[in-house]
Amino acid sequence: MTIAVLFFISSVCASDFVKIYLDNGLEAVKTAIEQKLTSKDFWLEELKDQNVSLGYYKDEVIIVVTNKTKKILKVYSYNKGKVEEKFEQKDVITGLMGDKQKEGDLKTPVGFYELGKKFNPGDPYYGPFAFATTYPNLLDKVQGKTGGGIWIHGYPLDGTRIDEYKTRGCIALLNKNLDSFAAIVKDKKVYVLTEEKDKVYGKKDEIASLLASLFEWKDAWTINDIKTYLNFYDEKEFKRFDKTSFSQFAVMKKNIFSKNEKKDIKFSDISISPYPNLEGKIMYRISFYEDYYTKNYQFKGNKVLYVRLDKEGKMKILAEQ
Structure with missing residues (x-):
């Protein structure tokens, strides 16, 4: 995550940051960076010299x-x-x-x-x-x-x-x-x-799509955009760690989002691994460290998502913990 942010900073002229800051303040600079992280093209550039055949990992x-x-x-x-x-x-x-x-x-x-x-x-x-x-x-x-x-x-x-x-x-x-x-x-x-039989490879195009989707999902979560947020879940197959179904999960999240609480959510230490399966699906395991803050609830810890890519290359969450 740090590497990605540094890459973004180095790719933008200092004068652009100054202008954003002078026009809209420091928070606007943060917003500009977070918007860049939702771009597939940004991640393709980040991954261009990396071998992701076995996945994308922060550490050795x-x-x-x-x-x-x-x-x-x-x-x-x-x-x-x-x-x-x-x-x-x-x-x-x-x-x-x-x-x-x-x-x-x-x-x-x-x-x-x-x-x-x-x-x-x-x-x-x-x-x-x-x-x-x-x-x-x-x-x-x-x-x-x-x-x-x-x-x-x-x-x-x-x-x-x-x-x-x-x-x-x-x-x-x-x-x-x-x-x-x-x-x-x-x-x-x-x-x-x-x-089982066929060799499983990670692909740059797929991992770039997942990284962009991951930050789109986070942004929707941050601003309480329930429709966009729930669209990242597989309605038929999703189950939470406690086996809550999608319909039950959606009701719970709608109640939480309706409070319109101000959230601060940070992701770091992201790893994305190709996930073998016998159904011919394009599946991955995503893990990351989450720092979540609202006035009434705080969480710091590791998160794991099991996801598939749909025909449009968008992330669909199958299981979450």
Whole structure:
């Protein structure tokens, strides 16, 4: 976010800022910057030299990509718009094909998750150590998916033959590779992207549209424009973290917006990740830090949106927390 604002400031003559300030005051300068952030063209310029194939991130992250059909796991680093491959294993073992729906179906979920720290699984069936993913995530939960314990782990230490070994939905690496994997992800922010068949790519045009939409959504929220605000939600599929439906959510928001409270809302630390799915939708996960202030309510914390892009390239929110 800071980089984007600095880019905008550097692209506008100082005299333009002075004129805006003299004519309308400091608040008008802030408004001019925020309006620029709702421009897709602005974000396309911001992204032009960045590799966003695995997403857009403020800080350095590690992304673990597994393709269930090809049985390949790769590990990439992302830092300041540059992507570098760090690790690869072929013939990894995953669970059954298809997206995970319920506990015990033995499927590896298709989606985007965070990876926890190394731990001892306490059972030689899972190898020397393991890493837990955050399945089920928010989108999984509001869609009614169940189960858990989806790990990246090693091969069994109890003599089970590799050609007979099956996982219960986890991703298994050769034990000789597990140490290399652990060294790469140690003390890093790590995401796990699991594909079924087709490789999932982030695209600059899509991410620029999402960034512009995100700030349009924020602006509508700030000025209590309920019609524009609700238009960013998928009326049929949206559910909030507490499984509130769109119609229930809309009534609640209309009541809040009708108070016409003055709001100050800031977004920072924005990350946008492509989200694999089996429905052929263009989906992304958006996370950011929100600083929200009104006279009667304040919030500071992380927010997560799961969204799709519609045919016009506009953001439609599927789940929110």
